[in-house]
Amino acid sequence: MCRSYSAWAIDNVVLAEKPNRPFASRCRLVRSNSRGDSWVEGLVSSLTVPILPRHADTIAQVVRHEYTHVVVYELAPGCPAWINEGLASYEQYPPGTGKERIKAWLARGGKVIPFGEVPLSFMSSPDPSAIRGYYIQSHSMMEFLIDRYGLGKIRLLLRELNKKGDWTAAFRRAFSRSFEATEKDWLDSLN
Numbered sequence: 001m002c003r004s005y006s007a008w009a010i011d012n013v014v015l016a017e018k019p020n021r022p023f024a025s026r027c028r029l030v031r032s033n034s035r036g037d038s039w040v041e042g043l044v045s046s047l048t049v050p051i052l053p054r055h056a057d058t059i060a061q062v063v064r065h066e067y068t069h070v071v072v073y074e075l076a077p078g079c080p081a082w083i084n085e086g087l088a089s090y091e092q093y094p095p096g097t098g099k100e101r102i103k104a105w106l107a108r109g110g111k112v113i114p115f116g117e118v119p120l121s122f123m124s125s126p127d128p129s130a131i132r133g134y135y136i137q138s139h140s141m142m143e144f145l146i147d148r149y150g151l152g153k154i155r156l157l158l159r160e161l162n163k164k165g166d167w168t169a170a171f172r173r174a175f176s177r178s179f180e181a182t183e184k185d186w187l188d189s190l191n
C-alpha cells in the first residue's frame with residue numbers, strides 16, 4: 001500500500017514538528033522549494049517548525065509514518081485513528097516490532113483497551129499515557145492483520161470504510177469475519 005513512498009526524493013521533503021508535542025508522529029510532511037519555503041504536502045497537523053537535529057536518525061522512519069497518513073487520507077478520509085496510526089506505525093517500524101512493543105507495554109503494566117472503546121480520534125484524548133497505549137496496540141493489531149491476511153485485505157478495508165456503516169461493518173465486509181472474533185485471535189496471539 002505505502003511502498004511507493006520510496007519513489008519520493010527524501011532530500012526535498014522536510015519534516016515539520018508541531019510544537020509542544022512529545023511525539024515525532026505529530027509531524028507532517030511538507031516539501032520545500034529552492035528558496036527554503038515550504039508548503040503542506042500531507043494534512044497531518046496544523047503548525048510548522050523546522051525539524052530538530054535529534055530527529056535526524058529517525059527521519060526515514062518518520063517520513064514513512066507520515067507518508068502513510070497521506071496515503072490513508074487519500075484512500076479513506078474518515079479512517080478511524082487506530083487503523084490509521086496502526087498502519088503508519090507498521091510502516092514506520094521494522095517487521096515484528098508491533099508484537100515486541102505491545103509485550104513490553106503489557107510487561108510495564110500497560111493495559112489493552114478494546115478497540116471498540118478506543119476514540120475515533122486520538123487528538124481528543126487528554127491522557128498521554130492512554131494515547132501511547134492506543135498507538136502501541138494499534139501497531140500490534142495492524143501487524144497481526146497484515147501478517148495473517150495480507151495487505152490486499154487492508155486495501156479492501158480502506159475502500160469499505162468509505163461506504164455506509166461504522167468501521168466494524170467495513171471490517172466484516174473486508175475480512176468476511178467479525179471484528180470481535182478477530183480481536184480475540186489477536187489477543188490470543190500475544191500469549
Ligand SMILES: [Zn+2]
Pocket residue numbers: 025026065069084085088
Ligand atoms: Zn501518526
